[in-house]
Amino acid sequence: MIRPKLSLRRPLAVLGAALIGLAGVVAVAAPASAHHTTITATADCDKRTGERVITWKVENSERDKAVTLKRVTSEPATDVTVPVRGATSVPLQGYVIEKRGSVQAVQRVPGDTATAKLTVFGKWQKNGKEATNNGSINLAADRSCTPAPKCIDASKAKYSHTFDGPKGTATVKLDGDLPLCGEGKQWFTLVSYFAPRPQFATPQYVYGTPDSDWIGGTQTEIELNVEIPDCHTQVDLIWGDGEQVIDPLVEGGKRYDNKKLGSPGAPGNRSKGVQGWYNGGDKSCTTPASTFASNCDGSVAVSLSNDGKISKYPVEFEIKGADGWSKKVSVAAGKADNSIVVPAANAGKIEVLVDGKVVENGTYSWQRPEDCPLPAVTTEADCKTFALTVTNPEGGLPVKATFAYGDKTETRTVAAGGSEKVTFKASKAESALVTLPDLDLELEAIYTPEGDCGGGGGGGEEPGLPVTGAAAGGIAAGAIALLIAGAVLFVIARRRRVTFTA
Incomplete structure (x- = not known):
């Protein structure tokens, strides 16, 4: 069987x-x-x-x-x-x-x-x-036999990427040996931003031009490059073309979320590699600047600007003066503010700060402008008295004046727009000295009384000074001329003594 x-x-x-x-x-x-x-x-x-x-x-x-x-x-x-x-x-x-x-x-x-x-x-x-x-x-127990694919559908393709945020570079590569099927393409974009801080913060503004490219056909790998601002920045490698770029990134606005390559969710997780985003930069994306101008009255005008090449955000300035004086001013991007004046009483030392740090060239102290009108000194003299008057123009600071004649000295403070007169009894002293210490100036006035004092000396039984040499009329004329030119003489007398006759 x-x-x-x-x-x-x-x-x-x-x-x-x-x-x-x-x-x-x-x-x-x-x-x-x-x-x-x-x-x-x-x-x-x-x-x-x-x-x-x-x-x-x-x-x-x-x-x-x-x-x-x-x-x-x-x-x-x-x-x-x-x-x-x-x-x-x-x-x-x-x-x-x-x-x-x-x-x-x-x-x-x-x-x-x-x-x-x-x-x-x-x-x-x-x-x-x-x-x-x-x-x-x-054969039913085994899976059906299908041909090996010759391409991969773009919706199923996997990728790998590299990313260097500080340098603004990235690469994306199609995984495997199969190209995308047909006319399928997948776009990727690298974009950089101005940022208000080195950590994520808004608002952010696109810097330069984003770089977009696609993978498809025989192109299976791409390189992307963007410029990085010389300040706080964010750089993102995103899934999609330039239409996906968000500008600006604002509080409560749209986000890339999982579109960033290397994200935990789709589509970003379809590419293997480091996280495709970066926040950093060690300088602020603003250009705060200040300039100073001293006024004749002792105050200082402070001009603030925020209009440099990388100014994208408002700047909060703080101006500090002497004796605790302080003022805060916000200046919008691309703008300036010329309205700040530090009073004379607080202009001894001025600082301009942003985020608690003094800005470049942001320290100043009041300096007398060269074009400020100077005080004028005039004299009157006769056989019995010798009078000296200091007149201080309006719009300036009070000045201290010391009058010295013979063994007598008087000190006065001359208000702006005012004058002070000191009269001395004529003596044998041939000149008087007017000192303006605030201005580092001294002025010597020669005692030349008007009229004929009988040849005797002043201040005693024979007041006045003897006149020798030139005729008395000529001396008087010269004195008048000096009186008229007194202010001019005073201007050039800094740190030296100017002598004129009265």
Whole structure:
């Protein structure tokens, strides 16, 4: 009695470089007689074509007789052939299996085939015995065989990237060996911003021109570069083209969120690499500046500006003067403020600060302007008295004046727009000295009384001074001229003594 024989095999075989091993289950039909063939099978998947490749093995049961395979049928009805060295293949039908031998034949079936069956009718030589046997393989247990893709859909593509925020550079590369399918493209953009602080803060304004490029077709890697402002900045590598750029970034406004490459969510997480965003910069994106101008009355006019090349934000200035005087002023980007005046009482030392730091060239003290009108000194003299008057113009500071004649000294403070007069009793002293210490000036006045004092000296029994040399009328005329030019003489008398006659 011939018993049916079942054979189950799952070898992993490789057909060329493109076959991925898949297993099949084979059932062998019971032989009709002692003479029989045993049929087993394995299956692989050809990823190039998406076909299943079944390898049928047919064995001869007889030790002393060859068998000729007279008829071979298959389900699905595709060719079953035997590979032959040096030739493509030969049909399994008509093939002779030597005694106790076997043959392997190959059949290609569609990738979604669930089962396959092979039926063989054999006739043995010598005794002419015949037998029909069959085998089958179950392919449904394995996934269907599909061709290996030749491209990848843009919606499923993965990428990897590099990012250097401080330098404003990035690269993006398509992962794998497959290009994007068809006309598919994926855009990426690198953008830099002005920022108010080195940490994330708003508002932010785009600096320069964002750089956008795409991956698609034969272009599988791109490089992106942007300029970085010389101040606080944010740099972002984002998923999408330039239309995705947000300008400005404001409080409560739109954000890139997971569009930044390297983000935890889609689409940014479809690219592997470091986080594609950066905040930094060690200077403020403002250009605060101050200038000073001293006024003749002792006050100082302070001009504030915020209109430099990188000024994008308002600046909060603080102006500090002597004795605790302080004032805060906000100046918008691109603007200036010329309205600040530090009073004379507080102008001894002035500082202009931003964020608690003195701005460049932001320290100043009042200095007397060169074009301020100077006090004028006039004299009156007769045989009994010698009078000196200091007149201080309006719009200036009070000045201290010291009057010295002979052994007498008087000190006065002359208000702006006012005058002070000191009269001395005429003596033998030939000159008086007027000192203005606030201005580092001294003025010497020669005692020359009007009229003829009888040749006697002043201040005693013979008041007045003797007149010798030039005629008295000429001396008087010269004195008048000096009186008129007194202010001019005073201007050039800084740190030296000017002598004139009275």
